[in-house]
Structure formats: structure tokens, C-alpha cells
Amino acid sequence: MAGTRVPIKAGYFTVPDDPSEPPRLLGSRCADCGEHFFPRRAICAKCLGEHTVDVLLGPRGTLYSYTFVHFPLFGSTRLEHIGYGVGQVDLPEGPRVQLPLAGRQEDYRVGLPVEAELDPLREEAGQEFVIIRFRPVRS
Numbered sequence: 001m002a003g004t005r006v007p008i009k010a011g012y013f014t015v016p017d018d019p020s021e022p023p024r025l026l027g028s029r030c031a032d033c034g035e036h037f038f039p040r041r042a043i044c045a046k047c048l049g050e051h052t053v054d055v056l057l058g059p060r061g062t063l064y065s066y067t068f069v070h071f072p073l074f075g076s077t078r079l080e081h082i083g084y085g086v087g088q089v090d091l092p093e094g095p096r097v098q099l100p101l102a103g104r105q106e107d108y109r110v111g112l113p114v115e116a117e118l119d120p121l122r123e124e125a126g127q128e129f130v131i132i133r134f135r136p137v138r139s
């Protein structure tokens with residue numbers, strides 16, 4: 001039985017109680033100019049306003065660019081992580097984020113709609129440490 005799912009690092013994405021629900025990215029929106037950011041920031045990088053509010057971003061986006069690395073993922077003991085993809089994904093809210101990709105290189109092309117999901121990295125003391133990554137949208 002899987003233990004409690006916890007993010008590998010706090011403050012970057014949600015871990016929904018319902019495993020069928022996609023995670024969201026924890027971002028900021030500038031109350032002065034409306035610009036969105038990921039990760040969260042206190043001061044707007046566009047207008048230097050100091051009134052940013054916490055917002056949830058994603059879970060869907062469009063693949064802008066990607067690459068596949070044939071080298072083990074740091075901290076993982078899972079065999080499938082011997083190679084992994086990294087994608088730059090444009091979120092509908094505006095930010096371009098860089099995160100791991102699920103699956104194989106052949107599954108991706110530029111412009112592909114992708115959706116965030118959680119991926120268990122390792123289990124420790126009944127806790128399952130998860131990362132956020134993108135996969136192709138299932139139609």
C-alpha cells in the first residue's frame with residue numbers, strides 16, 4: 001500500500017488527496033499588472049509591484065521545446081529514470097516552465113498539449129516522495 005504522498009520540495013506544486021486529480025503549480029499573479037509567475041515571487045519581475053497574490057497554475061499547457069537526457073535522474077532508484085525528458089511548457093496563464101516529461105521521446109512533438117501529473121520518486125518511512133512532471137494529454 002502506498003504511503004502518504006508528499007512533494008519532494010514544498011512550495012512548488014499541490015498534491016491532491018484524490019490521486020485521479022492532476023496537481024497544480026503554485027504560482028503568483030501580480031495584482032498591479034496581471035503578470036503570472038512560476039515559481040512564486042513576492043515582487044513582480046515585470047512592473048516591480050509588491051502586490052503579488054498566490055494562484056494555482058496549469059495543470060495543462062503546450063509543449064514549447066523539449067529534450068531527452070540519457071543519464072540517471074538524481075535521487076531516483078527507479079530503473080525507468082535511467083533516462084528522462086525535460087520540457088519547456090507554456091502555461092495558458094503565461095509563464096513558461098521547465099519540468100520533467102513522462103514516457104519516451106517518441107511521445108512528444110513541439111506544440112503538443114500536455115498535462116501535469118505526480119510521479120513517485122522514492123518511498124521512505126511510509127511516505128512517498130513525488131515530483132511533478134508533464135505527460136501528453138489523454139484524449
Ligand SMILES: [Zn+2]
Binds near residue numbers: 030033034045048
Ligand atoms: Zn506587475
